[in-house]
Structures are given as structure tokens and as C-alpha cells.
Amino acid sequence: MARPPARPAGEKSTREQILDVALELFTANGYEKTSLREIAERMNFSKAALYYHFASKDDILLALHLRLHEIGQAGLERIEMDRVRPADWVRMIDEFVDLLLENRQLFMFHLRNHAALENLQNHEHDGANQDIEERARRLLSDPGIPQARRLRLSFALGAVMIGLVMSGDLFASTPTEELRVELRSVVRDILEPGGVSPDADRESSQLLPR
Amino acid sequence: MARPPARPAGEKSTREQILDVALELFTANGYEKTSLREIAERMNFSKAALYYHFASKDDILLALHLRLHEIGQAGLERIEMDRVRPADWVRMIDEFVDLLLENRQLFMFHLRNHAALENLQNHEHDGANQDIEERARRLLSDPGIPQARRLRLSFALGAVMIGLVMSGDLFASTPTEELRVELRSVVRDILEPGGVSPDADRESSQLLPR
DNA sequence: GTCTATATTTCGATAGAC
DNA sequence: GTCTATCGAAATATAGAC
Numbered sequence: 028m029a030r031p032p033a034r035p036a037g038e039k040s041t042r043e044q045i046l047d048v049a050l051e052l053f054t055a056n057g058y059e060k061t062s063l064r065e066i067a068e069r070m071n072f073s074k075a076a077l078y079y080h081f082a083s084k085d086d087i088l089l090a091l092h093l094r095l096h097e098i099g100q101a102g103l104e105r106i107e108m109d110r111v112r113p114a115d116w117v118r119m120i121d122e123f124v125d126l127l128l129e130n131r132q133l134f135m136f137h138l139r140n141h142a143a144l145e146n147l148q149n150h151e152h153d154g155a156n157q158d159i160e161e162r163a164r165r166l167l168s169d170p171g172i173p174q175a176r177r178l179r180l181s182f183a184l185g186a187v188m189i190g191l192v193m194s195g196d197l198f199a200s201t202p203t204e205e206l207r208v209e210l211r212s213v214v215r216d217i218l219e220p221g222g223v224s225p226d227a228d229r230e231s232s233q234l235l236p237r
Numbered sequence: 238m239a240r241p242p243a244r245p246a247g248e249k250s251t252r253e254q255i256l257d258v259a260l261e262l263f264t265a266n267g268y269e270k271t272s273l274r275e276i277a278e279r280m281n282f283s284k285a286a287l288y289y290h291f292a293s294k295d296d297i298l299l300a301l302h303l304r305l306h307e308i309g310q311a312g313l314e315r316i317e318m319d320r321v322r323p324a325d326w327v328r329m330i331d332e333f334v335d336l337l338l339e340n341r342q343l344f345m346f347h348l349r350n351h352a353a354l355e356n357l358q359n360h361e362h363d364g365a366n367q368d369i370e371e372r373a374r375r376l377l378s379d380p381g382i383p384q385a386r387r388l389r390l391s392f393a394l395g396a397v398m399i400g401l402v403m404s405g406d407l408f409a410s411t412p413t414e415e416l417r418v419e420l421r422s423v424v425r426d427i428l429e430p431g432g433v434s435p436d437a438d439r440e441s442s443q444l445l446p447r
Numbered sequence: 448g449t450c451t452a453t454a455t456t457t458c459g460a461t462a463g464a465c
Numbered sequence: 466g467t468c469t470a471t472c473g474a475a476a477t478a479t480a481g482a483c
Binding site: 062063064074075078083084 | 457458459460461462
């Protein structure tokens with residue numbers, strides 16, 4: 028076992044601190060608009076010092092991609108996306124909502140820098156079907172599922188994603204739990220309009236005040 | 238009246254052609270990653286020539302912003318957002334869906350380059366409440382409306398936007414009309430779950446195949 | 448309106464001292 | 466691990482001829 032460096036508990040390595048700063052700046056201003064000088068200034072050391080910890084700017088982006096990838100993999104297990112059948116879609120997106128709410132910043136980083144992340148070389152596009160994003164793409168492209176249902180599934184995902192973005196902006200003061208409840212409720216209304224599964228646990232609180 | 242330059246009908250000015258190219262490249266690759274050299278190459282003339290038509294790169298971005306702004310203004314009139322009451326929300330978003338479907342590329346350009354557009358100086362932020370985006374923001378922040386309803390409104394907007402993005406990607410082969418019908422249907426399911434207004438013209442075609 | 452040539456700036460990256 | 470100094474590339478922008 029390689030021994031992790033001795034460091035006071037609760038204190039992050041310089042490398043992790045750099046990643047935290049980069050995550051913040053990339054999310055706020057975008058990968059292209061964020062310069063290494065900017066990151067270095069926030070770290071209170073010179074630009075060249077960054078190159079001791081990372082081989083290149085792309086390497087920083089890659090490390091952040093890996094952070095997200097690991098979370099995505101863990102999410103895949105939780106969601107058990109392999110064996111997901113149409114009847115499980117609501118549960119699947121519920122898990123997805125939880126995953127997003129637990130990792131808001133990383134997710135918003137991914138939304139904002141989607142293009143830059145795609146341009147990373149490393150990507151083993153051996154059709155691995157390993158990535159959570161690729162898995163979703165397959166599901167939404169599956170010709171064995173009626174088009175209307177796939178469209179609705181994508182709309183549900185869209186509502187969830189935008190809901191998350193808004194939560195960090197317009198609804199910053201809204202408690203996470205209220206967001207979660209309302210998001211789950213909306214997912215049901217999209218995927219099971221009219222309450223197809225009346226036995227399902229509909230968590231929605233306050234609906235429309237007629 | 239300043240007379241527009243004499244030009245064969247149906248032929249665009251060089252300036253407009255530049256804007257078309259820029260719109261395409263900014264949408265595909267982003268504002269920061271698109272260089273003036275790239276635009277000039279596509280126009281088959283030199284980079285310097287661009288500066289005859291535009292004072293700066295930002296000036297090109299500004300011109301595209303104005304294109305979008307005009308459409309937004311026209312949309313505001315169509316939607317009559319001033320006098321919109323909660324009961325009109327579904328109709329309002331229906332109009333919004335139409336507006337988006339008619340201006341997909343400009344809208345996707347705006348989504349992708351939202352940050353760059355915000356950084357444009359010009360923005361008269363005199364709280365003008367003139368922009369369609371600002372108007373929506375106010376609506377979603379109005380404390381006079383129950384939080385749950387505002388959340389649902391934002392989710393509906395999110396579903397519509399993502400639906401549009403997907404339409405250019407995963408659902409590129411889906412006819413516009415099918416998209417429009419399904420989008421409208423979903424908006425109703427989000428804003429009026431359970432069919433609050435049974436007399437409303439629900440256009441949804443094929444719902445869930447139980 | 449478009450060209451060539453060049454100024455100016457910024458950025459990612461490297462070399463080598465400490 | 467961090468520094469100073471600098472390189473080379475690419476970008477925006479300008480000057481001035483045609």
C-alpha cells in the first residue's frame with residue numbers, strides 16, 4: 028500500500044486545493060476564460076508552481092473530470108441502470124435527483140464546461156457504455172422505446188437539471204429538501220401524467236392553489 | 238431615411254454574412270474558442286477586413302445580442318407578459334415554445350454563450366425590466382406567488398429549453414411539430430398536474446402506453 | 448472593402464536556481 | 466515545492482497601401 032502523505036487530519040493536499048480553486052473558477056468563468064495565472068494568484072504562489080502539481084492545464088481539467096466520473100460510477104451502481112425497465116424510470120430519476128443535489132458544484136461545472144470536457148483526449152470512446160452520460164444517451168436513443176416516452180424522459184431530465192441550476196441562482200434560499208420534494212413531484216407529473224401509478228408515494232406537498 | 242445599400246434582392250450584406258458565420262461558430266465552439274482568423278477564413282478574406290465591418294470581436298457579439306434582443310422584444314409583445322396572470326401561464330409558455338422553435342440557432346447560441354453575453358458592457362442595467370430574460374427572472378422571484386408554483390414554472394421552462402437542445406442533438410430527426418406537441422403537453426402536466434383545467438385544449442397525442 | 452505587415456498582449460509551458 | 470525569467474504561439478487590434 029502506498030502511504031498517503033502525512034498531513035494534519037482535515038487538511039487538503041496542495042493538489043486538492045488547486046483542484047478546488049480550479050473547480051470554482053472553471054464553473055464561474057469557464058475553462059477557456061480561466062487562466063493559470065488566475066488560479067495561481069488564488070493559491071498565493073506563482074504560475075510555474077502549478078506545473079509541479081499538474082503537467083498542463085488540460086491535466087487539471089482531466090483531474091476534475093475524474094472527480095465527476097467517480098461520482099458518476101457510484102451513481103450508476105446506486106441507480107442500477109443496467110436492469111432499469113420503464114416502470115423503474117421514476118425511481119431512477121429520483122436517484123439522479125439525489126445524486127445531483129449532493130454534487131451541485133461538480134455538476135454545474137460539467138454543464139458549463141461540457142464542450143471542453145469532450146475535447147479531452149483520454150476519452151476511451153471504445154463504446155464502453157461505461158459513462159453515466161453515455162448510458163443515458165443510449166436510453167434516450169433506444170428505438171425499442173416509443174419516441175414520445177423517450178422525449179418525456181429527456182424533458183424530465185431537463186427539468187431536473189435546470190431546476191438544479193436555478194437552485195444555485197434564483198432559488199438559492201430555498202432549502203434543499205423543498206427542492207428535492209418538488210423535483211420528485213414534477214418528475215412524476217411528467218412521466219406519469221394523470222397519476223398512472225396511484226399507489227406510488229407521491230411526495231408533492233402544496234400543489235396548485237385552484 | 239437612410240437608404241439601405243442597393244443590393245440584389247435576397248443577397249445579404251457582408252456584415253450580415255459575417256454575423257451568420259459568427260453565429261454558427263460561436264454556437265458550435267463558443268465565443269472564447271472562436272478566433273477572428275477562423276471567421277475570416279470562412280469568409281474568404283483576411284482577418285483585418287473584419288475590422289472594416291466591426292470595431293472589435295465584442296462588437297460582433299453585441300450585434301448578435303441585438304438580433305436576439307429584437308426577437309425577444311417581439312416575443313414580449315406576443316406573450317403580453319405584462320398582463321400575464323397565473324391562469325395564463327400555460328398559454329404564455331406555449332408562445333415561448335413557438336418562439337424558441339422558430340429561432341433555435343439564436344437561442345442555442347444564447348444558451349452556450351450566456352456568460353460572454355453577460356460580460357458585454359453596453360447592458361443598460363437600469364432595472365429596465367425590458368429584457369425577456371429579466372422579465373422571467375422577476376416573475377420567478379415574485380414573492381407574491383407561492384414558491385411551489387414558481388418552482389414549477391421554472392421546471393417547465395427548464396424542460397422546454399433542454400427539450401430544444403436535445404432536439405438539435407438526440408432528437409434531430411424528430412419533426413418540429415411532434416416536438417411542439419409534446420412540449421406543450423409536458424408544460425400542461427407540469428403546471429396543471431392532474432388536469433386542473435379539463436376544458437383546456439390538451440394537444441398531447443400518445444401518452445403513456447400502460 | 449480588402450490587403451499585407453506589424454504592434455501589443457496574453458497565455459500555456461519550460462529552464463534552471465534555490 | 467516554489468521561485469524568476471523567458472520562450473513561442475496565438476490572439477486581438479492597428480497602420481497604411483491599394
